[in-house]
Amino acid sequence: MSDLIYPHSKTELEHHLSETIIRNHTTRFDITHQRLGQCSLAIDKYQDFSLMLTKYQTMDLSIQVPLKREENTLVMGFLLKGTYHLSCTCQTTMKPGSRMFNLFPTFKTTMQIPSETAIEDLIFKVQPSMLHGMLTSSDDPMSDYLYKYTVKKGRLHPFRTTFVMDAELWQMVQAIKNCPYQGKMKQLYIDSQIKLMLLHQLAFTYKLHKSRLEPADPKLTKADIEKLHELRLFLETHFLEIHTLESLSRQYGLNLFKLKYGFKKLFNTSVIKWLDDKKLQYAYQALQQENAYVVEIAEALGYNHYNNFSAAFKRKFGFSPQQLSNKYMMAG
Numbered sequence: 650m651s652d653l654i655y656p657h658s659k660t661e662l663e664h665h666l667s668e669t670i671i672r673n674h675t676t677r678f679d680i681t682h683q684r685l686g687q688c689s690l691a692i693d694k695y696q697d698f699s700l701m702l703t704k705y706q707t708m709d710l711s712i713q714v715p716l717k718r719e720e721n722t723l724v725m726g727f728l729l730k731g732t733y734h735l736s737c738t739c740q741t742t743m744k745p746g747s748r749m750f751n752l753f754p755t756f757k758t759t760m761q762i763p764s765e766t767a768i769e770d771l772i773f774k775v776q777p778s779m780l781h782g783m784l785t786s787s788d789d790p791m792s793d794y795l796y797k798y799t800v801k802k803g804r805l806h807p808f809r810t811t812f813v814m815d816a817e818l819w820q821m822v823q824a825i826k827n828c829p830y831q832g833k834m835k836q837l838y839i840d841s842q843i844k845l846m847l848l849h850q851l852a853f854t855y856k857l858h859k860s861r862l863e864p865a866d867p868k869l870t871k872a873d874i875e876k877l878h879e880l881r882l883f884l885e886t887h888f889l890e891i892h893t894l895e896s897l898s899r900q901y902g903l904n905l906f907k908l909k910y911g912f913k914k915l916f917n918t919s920v921i922k923w924l925d926d927k928k929l930q931y932a933y934q935a936l937q938q939e940n941a942y943v944v945e946i947a948e949a950l951g952y953n954h955y956n957n958f959s960a961a962f963k964r965k966f967g968f969s970p971q972q973l974s975n976k977y978m979m980a981g
Contacts, residue, residue, distance in 0.1 A: 651689065652678040659685055659710055666690070666714045673699050673774060684709045695836060697779040698843055702826065705731070705768040717757040723775040725750050725846060727814060727822050730938070731768035734761040743770070744886060746934050747811045748818065750850045752777065752804050771822055773843060783847060791855045798858065805854050812853075812885050813927060816966075819934045821846050869911050876901045877911045881923075888927040891951060894920060929965050932958075936974045943970045 656662040680688040686708040726749040735741040784796035928950045947958035962970045
């Protein structure tokens with residue numbers, strides 16, 4: 650059962666959201682305001698983590714929610730719909746289908762939601778002790794490396810780094826949102842899904858970190874390797890834009906040989922294949938949304954002919970985009 654709240658002003662709404670998110674106690678409420686829009690927020694607190702599902706629909710005015718943390722926290726954030734910004738020492742933009750996975754020390758930031766925007770996100774705040782408890786196996790190279798790194802550095806990625814959800818993570822998020830259990834069974838189910846999410850993202854992080862420690866290659870300088878990693882992080886959140894090898898080469902100061910050779914060497918795939926895979930992963934998620942139109946998604950991804958999109962999608966996932974869309978339309 651959710652509490653109904655009717656704020657009198659924008660400041661009152663922002664203050665209530667800020668205090669609730671910072672306090673991070675189990676709660677549920679719905680907010681409605683003629684000019685500010687609507688918001689529903691649900692927080693469930695467990696022993697080692699909390700889960701927060703939030704939906705916003707802003708109207709005429711944007712919303713700025715001040716946030717802060719007073720203790721180290723591992724944050725797993727998944728944006729399912731809409732776009733918002735986090736402003737700290739630098740600005741991070743969260744886009745639909747993006748995820749954040751990082752250890753955060755004490756810090757302050759502001760969540761900025763534009764006017765006339767629909768947002769839905771799912772955020773997990775995990776106690777670092779849970780993470781370290783999973784990483785203390787000295788006979789496992791991945792656990793040993795990440796344990797030492799998180800203890801020493803206190804962070805997994807630069808602050809502004811976000812990534813794109815793959816199909817596996819998307820399915821885990823949906824499983825948690827649509828948990829079929831209640832009470833103790835729900836707690837066990839959510840706990841198991843959280844651990845799977847952690848393992849999946851830790852494996853990704855380990856692979857990303859180790860790729861930066863590749864043996865020296867006479868064809869690539871240390872500066873070249875850093876630029877290639879910066880390029881990949883850029884593409885993680887800009888893969889829907891139109892890129893050519895020539896434009897990326899100019900943007901990152903790499904000649905075409907180093908761009909193609911280096912990307913393949915470090916990430917075991919070509920730039921074009923990497924971008925195609927990201928777009929298809931995005932399409933997989935988008936087709937599970939309400940009012941998803943296959944042709945429009947194909948056009949948004951830069952496919953001039955639907956048949957080319959359908960064939961590429963089927964090669965990757967084993968079924969056509971229309972079949973996936975029909976499945977979720979029938980389920981809805």
